[in-house]
Amino acid sequence: MANPDTSANQIVVYGASWCPDCRRAKQFLSSHRIGFHWIDLEEHPEAVSEVESRNDGKRIIPTILFPDGSFLTEPSNDELADKIGLVRTATSSHYDVVIVGGGPTGLTTSIYAARENAQVLVVEKSAPGGQAGVTERFDNYPGFPDGVSGAELADRIIRQAQRYGVEILQAVGVTGLVREEPFVRVDLSTGSSVHARAVLVASGSTYRRTDAEGEADLIGAGIHFCATCDGPFYKGSKNVTIVGGGNSGLEEGLFLTQFADHVTVLQAQPELTGSKLLRDKVLNHPKMSVLCNALVKKFKANASGKLESIIVDHEGKQVEHETAGAFIFIGLDPNTGFLEGTLKVDERGFIATDHMFQTNIEGVFAAGDVRSGSTKQIASAVGEGAAVAIQIRYYLESLAARV
Numbered sequence: 001m002a003n004p005d006t007s008a009n010q011i012v013v014y015g016a017s018w019c020p021d022c023r024r025a026k027q028f029l030s031s032h033r034i035g036f037h038w039i040d041l042e043e044h045p046e047a048v049s050e051v052e053s054r055n056d057g058k059r060i061i062p063t064i065l066f067p068d069g070s071f072l073t074e075p076s077n078d079e080l081a082d083k084i085g086l087v088r089t090a091t092s093s094h095y096d097v098v099i100v101g102g103g104p105t106g107l108t109t110s111i112y113a114a115r116e117n118a119q120v121l122v123v124e125k126s127a128p129g130g131q132a133g134v135t136e137r138f139d140n141y142p143g144f145p146d147g148v149s150g151a152e153l154a155d156r157i158i159r160q161a162q163r164y165g166v167e168i169l170q171a172v173g174v175t176g177l178v179r180e181e182p183f184v185r186v187d188l189s190t191g192s193s194v195h196a197r198a199v200l201v202a203s204g205s206t207y208r209r210t211d212a213e214g215e216a217d218l219i220g221a222g223i224h225f226c227a228t229c230d231g232p233f234y235k236g237s238k239n240v241t242i243v244g245g246g247n248s249g250l251e252e253g254l255f256l257t258q259f260a261d262h263v264t265v266l267q268a269q270p271e272l273t274g275s276k277l278l279r280d281k282v283l284n285h286p287k288m289s290v291l292c293n294a295l296v297k298k299f300k301a302n303a304s305g306k307l308e309s310i311i312v313d314h315e316g317k318q319v320e321h322e323t324a325g326a327f328i329f330i331g332l333d334p335n336t337g338f339l340e341g342t343l344k345v346d347e348r349g350f351i352a353t354d355h356m357f358q359t360n361i362e363g364v365f366a367a368g369d370v371r372s373g374s375t376k377q378i379a380s381a382v383g384e385g386a387a388v389a390i391q392i393r394y395y396l397e398s399l400a401a402r403v
């Protein structure tokens with residue numbers, strides 16, 4: 001095999017496909033939209049000497065080379081963040097508004113608040129942009145008649161926030177919130193804390209995955225988590241598949257019948273678990289079929305790297321199910337682990353608020369995907385970001401009136 005070209009002025013990651021730390025480092029760089037050259041040592045054994053020469057003869061991976069000639073071996077995400085120059089320290093100890101999460105909700109609120117001269121800090125655990133930043137394409141976001149890539153939309157919102165002087169910390173998580181009159185103390189994963197007059201929790205949610213073989217590689221290439229978002233891509237397809245027979249899976253499956261000729265629901269349990277009304281609709285639908293006791297084992301790709309079939313364990317037998325697309329609806333987990341019982345949540349763990357987005361703790365608001373009852377769409381995330389900004393403004397004004 002030819003020696004890979006590493007001459008470009010680029011970060012080079014040496015590793016192997018089986019190495020979890022290599023995957024983590026690649027994922028960290030990708031999520032921050034930082035380009036790098038990947039060299040799999042098993043495919044390029046001639047590059048092993050590069051790694052050994054930097055590690056006293058040892059083959060330690062990942063070894064990451066930077067354009068200035070320096071390198072890191074098995075770096076943690078914190079070390080990587082410092083190396084690539086992410087801003088991880090707040091410039092002030094006190095803010096008007098601190099926002100937990102730099103997704104579309106949090107960034108929208110930050111723009112509104114900063115335009116009104118509030119001092120705003122956004123704390124983002126990973127990379128600003130949230131789920132939007134890692135979404136292939138949005139075709140349902142108003143104003144982009146030809147669609148817009150998630151990365152582009154995220155970059156535009158981030159630039160807009162920066163234009164108004166919003167301070168954004170990256171690769172820093174919020175680890176706790178404590179009411180310390182008259183402020184809320186926000187604890188950070190770096191070990192420090194900041195104080196805010198108002199806090200917005202906009203930490204979003206995470207789609208549950210099956211973790212079956214092939215899934216991670218095919219997300220966006222046949223595997224999806226939102227039928228409203230990606231269903232129209234399957235107009236005229238022979239068969240699409242829903243994984244999960246609860247309310248979301250059945251509702252989304254019915255929705256997909258307007259695009260695909262047939263929709264199959266794969267359900268791991270012996271029966272569908274959605275409401276009776278939905279079950280009846282699905283079971284009587286001429287374009288739908290259901291396979292219960294069906295456990296997804298593997299997602300298979302075709303030669304061009306797109307999903308072509310799903311290997312299912314059906315009552316002990318391996319069945320290959322051909323499909324153009326798979327939509328996974330096995331649950332959505334709110335990103336609220338860091339709150340550990342601080343805020344009131346609903347039965348699924350999403351944060352409960354009143355109609356003014358206030359939580360049970362004074363000065364702490366919640367909006368977007370993490371809020372109980374929200375619609376989990378980008379346009380509504382942005383809408384909630386704007387709406388909660390107005391409520392935060394009223395709250396800050398009420399504080400000023402108290403003194």
Ligand SMILES: Cc1cc2nc3c(=O)[nH]c(=O)nc-3n(C[C@H](O)[C@H](O)[C@H](O)COP(=O)(O)OP(=O)(O)OC[C@H]3O[C@@H](n4cnc5c(N)ncnc54)[C@H](O)[C@@H]3O)c2cc1C
Pocket residue numbers: 100101102103104105106123124125126127128129130131132134135136137138139140172173174175202203204205207225226228229230335338367368369370376377378379381
């Ligand atoms: C693959 C995919 C495709 C999608 N496609 C579409 C589509 O086509 N159309 C559509 O309308 N919607 C789509 N969505 C949904 C849409 O992206 C979300 O509804 C929207 O991003 C929610 O915004 P948010 O800001 O509330 O949450 P998020 O985007 O989830 O942002 C929350 C942010 O908070 C950060 N965070 C979490 N915990 C902490 C913490 N403790 N400290 C600091 N930061 C923290 C996270 O890292 C994240 O960046 C898609 C989602 C996914 C995953």
